[in-house]
Amino acid sequence: MADWDPSGSVLAQRRTPVCATTVAAEKDSRNDRIRANEEVLISRILEGKKDLFLDLIRPYQRTVYATLISMLGSKEDAEDVTQDVLLKALARLRQFRRESTFGTWLIQIAINEARMRKRKLRHGIMFSLTKGTDDDRAYVPKDFADWREIPSESLERSEIREALAKALTLLEEHYRLAFILRDVNELSITETAHILGITRGAVKTRLRRARLMLRDILSPGLQQGGQVGLAFKEVRKPWE
Amino acid sequence: MGITCEEVWRHISDYVDDELDPKQRTALEEHFAICRQCAAVLEGTCNVIRLYRDERTLAPPKGFHNRLHERLDQRLRQGSEEGIRLSRRAVLAWALTAAAAVPLGFALFSAKRIIQPRLGHQSPSGSPNSPAVTGLVAVSQDAEDKLFHIPSCPYLHGKPKFLPIEEAIREGYSPCPICIGKHKPEKKG
Numbered sequence: 001m002a003d004w005d006p007s008g009s010v011l012a013q014r015r016t017p018v019c020a021t022t023v024a025a026e027k028d029s030r031n032d033r034i035r036a037n038e039e040v041l042i043s044r045i046l047e048g049k050k051d052l053f054l055d056l057i058r059p060y061q062r063t064v065y066a067t068l069i070s071m072l073g074s075k076e077d078a079e080d081v082t083q084d085v086l087l088k089a090l091a092r093l094r095q096f097r098r099e100s101t102f103g104t105w106l107i108q109i110a111i112n113e114a115r116m117r118k119r120k121l122r123h124g125i126m127f128s129l130t131k132g133t134d135d136d137r138a139y140v141p142k143d144f145a146d147w148r149e150i151p152s153e154s155l156e157r158s159e160i161r162e163a164l165a166k167a168l169t170l171l172e173e174h175y176r177l178a179f180i181l182r183d184v185n186e187l188s189i190t191e192t193a194h195i196l197g198i199t200r201g202a203v204k205t206r207l208r209r210a211r212l213m214l215r216d217i218l219s220p221g222l223q224q225g226g227q228v229g230l231a232f233k234e235v236r237k238p239w240e
Numbered sequence: 241m242g243i244t245c246e247e248v249w250r251h252i253s254d255y256v257d258d259e260l261d262p263k264q265r266t267a268l269e270e271h272f273a274i275c276r277q278c279a280a281v282l283e284g285t286c287n288v289i290r291l292y293r294d295e296r297t298l299a300p301p302k303g304f305h306n307r308l309h310e311r312l313d314q315r316l317r318q319g320s321e322e323g324i325r326l327s328r329r330a331v332l333a334w335a336l337t338a339a340a341a342v343p344l345g346f347a348l349f350s351a352k353r354i355i356q357p358r359l360g361h362q363s364p365s366g367s368p369n370s371p372a373v374t375g376l377v378a379v380s381q382d383a384e385d386k387l388f389h390i391p392s393c394p395y396l397h398g399k400p401k402f403l404p405i406e407e408a409i410r411e412g413y414s415p416c417p418i419c420i421g422k423h424k425p426e427k428k429g
């Protein structure tokens with residue numbers, strides 16, 4: 001059996017929230033700066049300097065695209081609708097009431113556009129993306145392979161990026177959307193709940209299942225069974 | 241007594257989001273220290289989040305930014321051209337209106353200056369301040385409208401016949417509402 005040294009790996013390195021890339025105070029401060037800068041840009045755009053719109057949307061191109069590709073599935077549709085969303089945002093900029101951040105407002109437009117596009121594709125059949133059973137039972141992980149730290153260079157490989165994109169499509173839509181908003185777009189749980197029109201509790205439930213399901217789908221221990229798994233990982237099972 | 245693995249899985253996502261109270265958080269950390277499987281689940285979950293947060297994951301395809309910028313530029317150009325077109329149209333419409341208004345105003349002004357003295361001339365007995373029509377008026381010999389007009393009325397069609405206003409009234413003619421209008425026939429006596 002491989003050596004198990006709990007003091008040496010996961011916990012020893014973590015005294016703050018495990019996945020936090022920045023501490024909350026730093027993030028708040030950064031968000032305040034971004035918001036102030038956006039305010040200036042928005043005012044100048046509304047005064048007629050429309051070419052500044054490109055600067056305003058630059059930080060959100062990926063988040064809008066990621067949201068749309070997770071909802072529409074097709075790269076072409078996602079790109080097309082992303083362009084539509086950003087053009088709509090420009091046309092409606094005067095209607096932005098600053099009740100939320102500009103980024104959140106964009107994501108809301110993107111989700112509405114994606115829903116409309118899906119309705120058209122389904123010939124008018126209405127459905128809700130946010131409805132669905134929020135199963136509150138504990139999700140039982142299917143694999144306990146120990147992942148070592150994934151080198152960020154691995155994302156230079158297109159097959160890794162493809163595997164991540166494909167894994168997302170295997171989730172049910174309401175789990176996928178909660179995950180995208182919270183973990184890809186880095187919105188808060190409250191913002192995610194607001195956009196989806198659900199409670200914070202429901203967001204947490206969806207996030208929990210989405211994260212654990214993705215972990216199982218991508219788990220190196222399951223890759224041999226036809227799963228999407230990340231092939232670059234060395235598998236160390238705890239019982240070996 | 242520690243918590244079970246199932247309880248850990250139920251709270252692991254909240255642990256990652258730092259949404260647990262200190263007591264729960266400590267309980268989970270104690271469990272991770274003794275349960276390698278749950279520690280592996282935690283590690284994997286964090287790896288998943290790290291991977292998806294990376295800017296390269298779900299990034300727009302190559303050329304996306306250029307295509308977007310081209311489309312936005314195109315829209316912005318269209319918008320400004322539209323604005324210019326609209327303002328040009330507005331100026332043109334305003335100019336045409338003004339051009340039409342000038343001769344119309346001049347015509348009305350001239351007509352008033354021509355008609356008033358003529359009426360005055362036809363009615364030397366009328367008061368200069370009175371708008372009343374006196375003297376000769378014109379009726380059409382062809383039209384069946386039974387209206388009498390001032391001789392220069394553009395609504396006088398057909399062959400005109402001139403007669404004193406009193407006679408026109410006696411014959412059942414009414415004043416033309418266009419040319420006489422306010423110029424009510426002056427009643428004698």
